[in-house]
Amino acid sequence: SFELTQPPSVSVSPGQTASITCSGDKLGDKYACWYQLKPGQSPVLVIYQDTKRPSGIPERFSGSNSGNTATLTISGTQPMDEADYYCQAWDSNTGVVFGGGTKLTVL
Amino acid sequence: QVQLQESGPGLVKPSETLSLTCTVSGGSVNNSYWSWIRQPPGKGLEWIGYIYYSGSTKYKSSLKSRVTMSVDTSKNLLSLKMSSVTAADTAVYYCARERSLSFDLDYWGQGTLVTVSS
Numbered sequence: 001s002f003e004l005t006q007p008p009s010v011s012v013s014p015g016q017t018a019s020i021t022c023s024g025d026k027l028g029d030k031y032a033c034w035y036q037l038k039p040g041q042s043p044v045l046v047i048y049q050d051t052k053r054p055s056g057i058p059e060r061f062s063g064s065n066s067g068n069t070a071t072l073t074i075s076g077t078q079p080m081d082e083a084d085y086y087c088q089a090w091d092s093n094t095g096v097v098f099g100g101g102t103k104l105t106v107l
Numbered sequence: 108q109v110q111l112q113e114s115g116p117g118l119v120k121p122s123e124t125l126s127l128t129c130t131v132s133g134g135s136v137n138n139s140y141w142s143w144i145r146q147p148p149g150k151g152l153e154w155i156g157y158i159y160y161s162g163s164t165k166y167k168s169s170l171k172s173r174v175t176m177s178v179d180t181s182k183n184l185l186s187l188k189m190s191s192v193t194a195a196d197t198a199v200y201y202c203a204r205e206r207s208l209s210f211d212l213d214y215w216g217q218g219t220l221v222t223v224s225s
Binding site for chain 1: 142144151152153154156157165166167168201203205206209210211212213215216217218
């Protein structure tokens with residue numbers, strides 16, 4: 001079955017750039033998206049169709065997807081960006097697949 | 108603005124059936140896919156399956172034998188039933204709209220915690 005792999009944690013200093021990767025077999029052939037999940041809140045879609053930002057998502061969030069890896073990049077990271085981030089893709093056999101999640105720490 | 112609201116018992120006994128509903132407001136269930144997702148305490152997101160407004164479904168293979176989803180288009184209601192639950196089914200359960208072209212989940216409910224315990 002199709003699987004997505006993320007690093008468990010990423011740390012970044014305020015104002016710096018954070019990159020979170022998501023790996024899967026030929027992921028670049030599929031659409032990847034990213035969700036932000038903060039404690040006690042519902043997931044928020046921050047990137048869809050590899051690179052697009054939904055309305056209301058700050059420009060500092062960007063995405064890319066090529067080969068076997070999708071990447072979420074947060075430029076000028078702010079303390080409010082501290083959260084868990086999940087990548088997601090669709091596989092025709094498996095259905096919706098989530099990565100294991102990455103805890104982003106801003107310190 | 109589409110809004111989703113999950114509801115149902117917060118406590119279910121082992122071996123019994125978990126039943127949740129999701130009320131969709133601000134839009135129609137028609138012409139959309141609707142997914143159920145859960146997050147066990149301290150763990151990641153897990154997709155349970157989806158239902159199309161027409162009633163067609165796709166379930167995660169490992170849960171397929173225990174899951175039933177249905178839709179009531181007249182009431183804009185979705186439902187999830189999961190049978191023979193165990194403590195491993197304890198989780199926050201979410202409903203969400205799944206977009207057909209890009210397969211992402213753009214609207215989510217606030218989630219409801221279901222605890223499986225005697």
